[in-house]
Each structure stands twice: as C-alpha cells, then as structure tokens.
Amino acid sequence: MPDKPPLRQRIREDIAKNRRRIKELGPGLITSGAGDDPAGIVTYTVVGATTGFSQLWLLLLSTPMMIAIQSMAARIAIVTGKSLPEITTAFYSKKLTVFMVLILAVANILTIGADLNAMAAIFHILFGFPTIHWLLLVTAFIAALVIFGSYRTVKKVLIWLTAVPGVYIVSAILANPPVLKMLADTFIPQIHLQSAWIVAALGMLGTTISPYLMFWQASEEREEKTSVVQADEANFDTVVGMVWSNLLAYAMIVTGAVLLYGTHADIQDVRTLAVTLRPAAGECAFVFVGDHRFGLSGDSCAGGLDGLRRRRYFRLAGGDG
Amino acid sequence: MDNLISDAKGFYLVFIGAIFVGAAINLTHSLNVVDALYYSQVLDGMLIPVLIAIAWLISNNSKIMGDHTASRFENLFSVLAFSVTVTLSGVMFGQWLR
Numbered sequence: 001m002p003d004k005p006p007l008r009q010r011i012r013e014d015i016a017k018n019r020r021r022i023k024e025l026g027p028g029l030i031t032s033g034a035g036d037d038p039a040g041i042v043t044y045t046v047v048g049a050t051t052g053f054s055q056l057w058l059l060l061l062s063t064p065m066m067i068a069i070q071s072m073a074a075r076i077a078i079v080t081g082k083s084l085p086e087i088t089t090a091f092y093s094k095k096l097t098v099f100m101v102l103i104l105a106v107a108n109i110l111t112i113g114a115d116l117n118a119m120a121a122i123f124h125i126l127f128g129f130p131t132i133h134w135l136l137l138v139t140a141f142i143a144a145l146v147i148f149g150s151y152r153t154v155k156k157v158l159i160w161l162t163a164v165p166g167v168y169i170v171s172a173i174l175a176n177p178p179v180l181k182m183l184a185d186t187f188i189p190q191i192h193l194q195s196a197w198i199v200a201a202l203g204m205l206g207t208t209i210s211p212y213l214m215f216w217q218a219s220e221e222r223e224e225k226t227s228v229v230q231a232d233e234a235n236f237d238t239v240v241g242m243v244w245s246n247l248l249a250y251a252m253i254v255t256g257a258v259l260l261y262g263t264h265a266d267i268q269d270v271r272t273l274a275v276t277l278r279p280a281a282g283e284c285a286f287v288f289v290g291d292h293r294f295g296l297s298g299d300s301c302a303g304g305l306d307g308l309r310r311r312r313y314f315r316l317a318g319g320d321g
Numbered sequence: 322m323d324n325l326i327s328d329a330k331g332f333y334l335v336f337i338g339a340i341f342v343g344a345a346i347n348l349t350h351s352l353n354v355v356d357a358l359y360y361s362q363v364l365d366g367m368l369i370p371v372l373i374a375i376a377w378l379i380s381n382n383s384k385i386m387g388d389h390t391a392s393r394f395e396n397l398f399s400v401l402a403f404s405v406t407v408t409l410s411g412v413m414f415g416q417w418l419r
Contacts, residue, residue: 015385038358039358039359039361039362040362042355042358042359043358043359043362046355046359061401062402064394064398065398065399065401065402065405067398068394068395068396068397068398068399068402069373069376069395069398069399069402071395072376072377072380072391072395072399073376075380075386075389075391076376076379076380076385076386079385079386079387079389080385080386084375084376084379087379087385088375088379091379091382091384091385092378096375099371100371100372100375103368103371103372104372105334105335105338106364106368107361107364107365107368108335108339109335109338109339109342110342110361110364110365111361111362111365112335112336112339112342113338113339113340113341113342113343113345113346113357113361114342114343114346114354114357114358114361115358116339116340116343117342117343117344117346117347117354117357118354118357118358120343120347121347121354131347132344132347132348135340135343135344135347136340139336139339139340139343193412195413195416195417198409198412198413198416199363199413201366201409202363202366202367202406202409202410202413203359203360203362203363203365203366204362204366205366205369205402205405205406205409206362206363206364206365206366206367206368206369206406207362207365207366209369209373209402210365
C-alpha cells in the first residue's frame, strides 16, 4: 500500500468535506417507508390476535418514535456521507463497530431467514415440491435482484409493493370493528403484565422500528446522494411513507383482533392468517396472502441492501486490521 | 447495488446465514413458519435499544454532525423508544427468571 493517511483520519476528512458541501446545498432527505415484510404482516396479525385492541395506543406512539429514529439515521448518512460502521470506527472504537455489526447481522439473518422460509412455505403450499427447493430458488432470485438489479428498479418495485397491502385497510373496514372501543384503545394507554402481552409489545416495536431499516435508509441516502432534495419536502415524504406503513400496521392489528382475538385459533401456518383477509377478498384470500408475501420479498431486498452496506465494514476491517 | 461485487463478503454471509436459518426452521420442525417470523421480530425488539443508542450518540455529537445535531423532537422520541424497549425486555427477562 502506498503512503496513505490512517483510515480514521481519512474518514474524518471525508466527513468534514461532505459537511462543507451540504452547507452550500442544504441537507436533503431522501427516504421512503419500506412497507411491511412477511415478518411485519405476521407480527401485527399475531399482536391483534393475542392482545386485541390493547396495543393500538402503543402503535400510535411508535409512529413518532419511528420518524425520529429514521430521520436521525437519514441525517447522519447525509451529513457524513458514510455508513454507520465507518462512523463508529472513526469516532468511537472498533469494538463498538464489531458489536453493532454483530447485532445487526443476527437480527438480519434471523429476519431474512424467517422471511425466506415463509415465502418458500407458501410456494410449497401453492405448487407442491419440497419447501427446501423453493427456499434455494427464492433466495437465489432475491440475491440476483439485489446484486444485478439497479437500485432504481428495486426502489420502483418496493414503492409499488407498499401500495399492495392497502387491501388490509379494506379488510379492516369490512371486518366491522367496534369503532368506539377501537378509538378509545387507540388514545388511552393500557398496560398488561401477562408475558404474552409483553412479548407481543416487543415484537410490535421490533417490527415497526426494524433495526435494518436504519441501515437501509443509510444506503439509500448514499445511492441517491447526487440528487439533493430540499429538506422540508423530503421530510414530508418520509413522514407520509411512515404514516402509511403504520396505518397498514393498524389495519392488520385491527383485523387480527376482530377476526382472531378470543377465538383461540392456533396460528400455526399461513393459512390461518389468510382468514384476516377474507372480509376483503372472500375465498381468494389465500391467493392474496400468497401473492402478497411473494411480493413483499422486496423487503428482504432491503435486508440485502443492508448487507451491501455492511460489506463496507468487512472491507474496512480487512484493510485496517 | 452499483458497487463492486467483489467486496460483498458481508452481503453473502448474511444471505448464506439466512438460507441456513430458513433451512433449519424448515427441517427441524421445531418452529413453525409463523412462530419463526414472530420471534425474529421479538428479538429485533430486544436488539433495537443498542442501535437507537448508537444513532442517538452520533446524532448528538457536534464533532460529527456540525450544525445538524438532533432536534428536540428526535431526542425526545428516540430516548422514549429506547426506554420503552429496554423496559419491556427487562420485564420479559424478569418474568422468565421467576
């Protein structure tokens, strides 16, 4: 290697340069809600089925949390032009970076693994053939999309897919929930101490403020860094995207609560979950859920993107070792 | 995405790990599809506070962020999200140990 200033110093200089640049252009935020992946859909439905309306207030409260966290992550990416691992390495310690990346890797691997498995299970139900074959096929397809597809294509697909779950809103309305009780539970907080309730609350917050969204956001900022949008306008986009995604979550919890809460239905497989779409889709519900999940594999791409982000860390680790 | 693939080690590791997890869920029959999805999100909920804390630290570090440190709104709700998820995790572990 020729003489280069140490890595940390280089990153700090880059960040200073980037900050001067945005002083001229103004910070922009380019963001969009990633929508709900199979894990999200299942989690919200199970939350509704196990806790009824009693966590709607927490979902409402999670919206500003999500907006605050996402906009912090987005601004870090814009101001520094660096990924989180690069920043933590340059300004804090490598130990912190390794710790953070490990946590993200565990969360991602489990979420993506469960997502892939769910998609494969649906293909198995729809078309036969062993699930494991579908698992390999689905994974290869998504990996190919992430590696070879351009960022714009993937983003277009993601935007289109975020509109599809709108069917859950129709389903929630047709399920005919008790509106007054629903509104009361939305605005009046209540806390239950049963362990099922606590676990459901963690799952709901986990899927709403998904850890990999933070990194996905960062990679998105970087990819589109050349087009700096006015902050206000873009902030508005972020907020709209996240409010939409939480509105969908609200609809999923409500349908889960109305149709499954108290029925003691054992939610063992995706067929049970199709019940929640029956009001909107009738007997086609199952096919909907099938398509839907397949479609929402887009979110696993988000996870993949995140992997792409992370690989920068691996390079860092290798280069600076 | 339009970057070099050659250094995509992390990306491949995550995907290979995900395939193994998917296959393990599928082959062991110890977890059904729905449970696997659900508990992966519960785990995410337990890991989130660490990531929120890191993002919060960076956002409030003026050496990194210059004039663009976190707003009052961002501080309030990120700290709230941190406290709620930490508390829930704590209560959950407490219930397990009892």
